[in-house]
Amino acid sequence: MKEENQIEINNVTHAYQTDDGPLPVLKNLNISVPINSFVAVVGPSGCGKSTLTRLIAGLMMPDEGEVRLHGEVITSPKSSVGMAFQNPVLLEWRSILKNVLLPLEIVSNNLSQKQKVDRAMSLLSLVGLEGFEDKRPSELSGGMRQRASLCRALVHRPEVLILDEPFGALDAFTREDLWQIMHELRKEEAFTTLMITHDLRESVFLADQVVVMSGRPANSQFVLDVTLGNERTLEDLYTEKSVKMLAKLRHEIQIAQGRSTKTEENA
Amino acid sequence: METVRKIAIPLSAIVIFFIFWEWLVWVNQWPNYKMASPSDLWPAFWKFKGLFLSYGWDTLWRTVAGLLIAIIVGTGFGMVMGLSRFMREALYPLLVGFNAIPKATLVPVIALMFVGADDMNTVMMAFLISFFPIAVSVSIGLSTLEPEYRDILKSLGASRFTIFVKIALPKTLPEFFGALKVAVTLAFIGTNLVEIIEPHGKGLGFLFDSGKISADYPLMFAVLIALAFLGILLYYIVVMLEKIFAGWAERAET
Ligand SMILES: Nc1ncnc2c1ncn2[C@@H]1O[C@H](COP(=O)(O)OP(=O)(O)O)[C@@H](O)[C@H]1O
Numbered sequence: 253m254k255e256e257n258q259i260e261i262n263n264v265t266h267a268y269q270t271d272d273g274p275l276p277v278l279k280n281l282n283i284s285v286p287i288n289s290f291v292a293v294v295g296p297s298g299c300g301k302s303t304l305t306r307l308i309a310g311l312m313m314p315d316e317g318e319v320r321l322h323g324e325v326i327t328s329p330k331s332s333v334g335m336a337f338q339n340p341v342l343l344e345w346r347s348i349l350k351n352v353l354l355p356l357e358i359v360s361n362n363l364s365q366k367q368k369v370d371r372a373m374s375l376l377s378l379v380g381l382e383g384f385e386d387k388r389p390s391e392l393s394g395g396m397r398q399r400a401s402l403c404r405a406l407v408h409r410p411e412v413l414i415l416d417e418p419f420g421a422l423d424a425f426t427r428e429d430l431w432q433i434m435h436e437l438r439k440e441e442a443f444t445t446l447m448i449t450h451d452l453r454e455s456v457f458l459a460d461q462v463v464v465m466s467g468r469p470a471n472s473q474f475v476l477d478v479t480l481g482n483e484r485t486l487e488d489l490y491t492e493k494s495v496k497m498l499a500k501l502r503h504e505i506q507i508a509q510g511r512s513t514k515t516e517e518n519a
Numbered sequence: 520m521e522t523v524r525k526i527a528i529p530l531s532a533i534v535i536f537f538i539f540w541e542w543l544v545w546v547n548q549w550p551n552y553k554m555a556s557p558s559d560l561w562p563a564f565w566k567f568k569g570l571f572l573s574y575g576w577d578t579l580w581r582t583v584a585g586l587l588i589a590i591i592v593g594t595g596f597g598m599v600m601g602l603s604r605f606m607r608e609a610l611y612p613l614l615v616g617f618n619a620i621p622k623a624t625l626v627p628v629i630a631l632m633f634v635g636a637d638d639m640n641t642v643m644m645a646f647l648i649s650f651f652p653i654a655v656s657v658s659i660g661l662s663t664l665e666p667e668y669r670d671i672l673k674s675l676g677a678s679r680f681t682i683f684v685k686i687a688l689p690k691t692l693p694e695f696f697g698a699l700k701v702a703v704t705l706a707f708i709g710t711n712l713v714e715i716i717e718p719h720g721k722g723l724g725f726l727f728d729s730g731k732i733s734a735d736y737p738l739m740f741a742v743l744i745a746l747a748f749l750g751i752l753l754y755y756i757v758v759m760l761e762k763i764f765a766g767w768a769e770r771a772e773t
């Protein structure tokens with residue numbers, strides 16, 4: 253066990269039982285996420301990325317291997333985890349503030365109601381949703397809903413944040429806004445992130461490491477260390493260094509998709 | 520202004536309807552046994568006002584009682600079927616088959632099973648006829664809950680009960696109230712079926728039946744209007760409850 257890793261995926265193999273027999277999804281997968289770092293996972297669609305998030309969240313147990321959070325083997329969901337998905341899954345009958353407060357109603361804590369509200373409000377203002385706390389989710393744009401969803405994932409100060417294509421349904425500019433907000437959040441709060449994405453630029457802009465998963469049954473095919481500093485601007489994505497990293501990732505994805513021959517397609 | 524509109528529009532529609540009705544009968548010179556006109560109804564109401572009140576009350580409370588049982592049992596069935604695929608597959612065909620039976624045929628069956636228990640029989644019919652839409656809507660509401668909603672709470676270690684109370688239940692409320700609006704009307708039909716087919720001296724259905732026997736056509740029409748009035752009353756009570764408990768599901772008017 254390595255102390256410095258917040259998330260460890262050790263030799264995880266998993267298959268779904270389907271009507272056509274077992275469907276092997278993950279095979280001998282190994283991923284380590286150091287404390288307070290940000291790892292992005294990319295891979296062909298259907299390769300088992302969402303399965304990986306459900307295993308880390310303790311919503312499923314792997315057939316073989318183990319998932320460790322902070323050195324401890326996961327056997328059930330842990331409240332030290334926060335999750336957000338592509339679908340923000342806000343509860344329509346609650347205001348934005350009450351949506352963000354939801355985890356504090358479930359996770360045991362000794363906060364007073366005022367402390368809970370203060371905590372939620374500070375996150376909401378951090379992501380630029382101040383003044384929208386009493387609105388219903390249906391009154392907000394897609395980008396704003398996703399910001400609220402991020403606040404909800406972080407309100408109980410989880411050690412681990414799991415994001416499954418959180419910005420996948422947003423338009424390009426809104427998505428870039430949310431990238432900046434992710435950086436803001438990381439500056440203010442301490443948490444370890446594992447993010448699934450299919451946007452390579454997103455992975456390079458946000459992550460410290462990018463893991464490329466192979467086609468199904470998936471293992472970790474390639475790991476890229478992102479060599480950008482902590483202070484990143486969108487312009488950094490267009491430097492030669494970034495373009496090289498993106499090209500490398502693109503190449504690995506093509507291998508993962510089983511078409512390593514060059515195509516005209518751009519990343 | 521908005522509330523004035525909301526009341527004035529349907530009210531004028533009703534007035535126009537009655538005027539049109541009166542005119543239709545007058546133009547065609549229909550005799551009372553073909554079609555009574557609204558102006559004939561008032562005397563009928565007035566003549567039997569005591570009976571309308573007490574029979575109306577019989578019909579109303581038995582309908583509401585049947586409906587309440589339907590809500591409890593229907594929600595119970597809906598929960599069992601919505602949360603367990605096994606139970607859904609097992610119970611669905613049974614419920615559909617039961618619902619397909621014309622309820623009029625059950626009236627004599629129930630009357631024979633529980634001879635003389637008129638209130639119970641009537642309440643039971645109101646319940647039997649109205650619980651199906653509630654069961655179906657609750658089960659669909661629960662079984663179509665997107666897994667991510669569950670995962671959000673489950674990943675925090677929430678129990679099944681917490682997930683049900685915090686997410687499944689409120690999320691199902693709009694469907695539930697949609698079904699309740701249908702069920703209200705059905706429960707009325709159930710009550711009146713018993714009152715008309717097995718008259719036992721109670722309820723508006725019985726008044727209708729006596730009107731038929733004594734060939735008092737204005738009375739029969741007056742009963743129909745009274746039933747419509749009760750139906751509207753109950754329906755709008757449900758609409759009001761829906762506004763209170765599931766108002767969030769209403770789309771903002773655009
Ligand atoms: N509950 C399940 N039962 C059976 N097969 C599943 C289940 N969930 C996912 N799968 C299958 O497993 C594979 C991996 O799914 P997933 O982890 O969602 O992939 P990704 O998120 O990388 O697109 C897919 O082929 C999917 O159809």
Ligand SMILES: [Mg+2]
Pocket residue numbers: 301302416
């Ligand atoms: Mg997925």
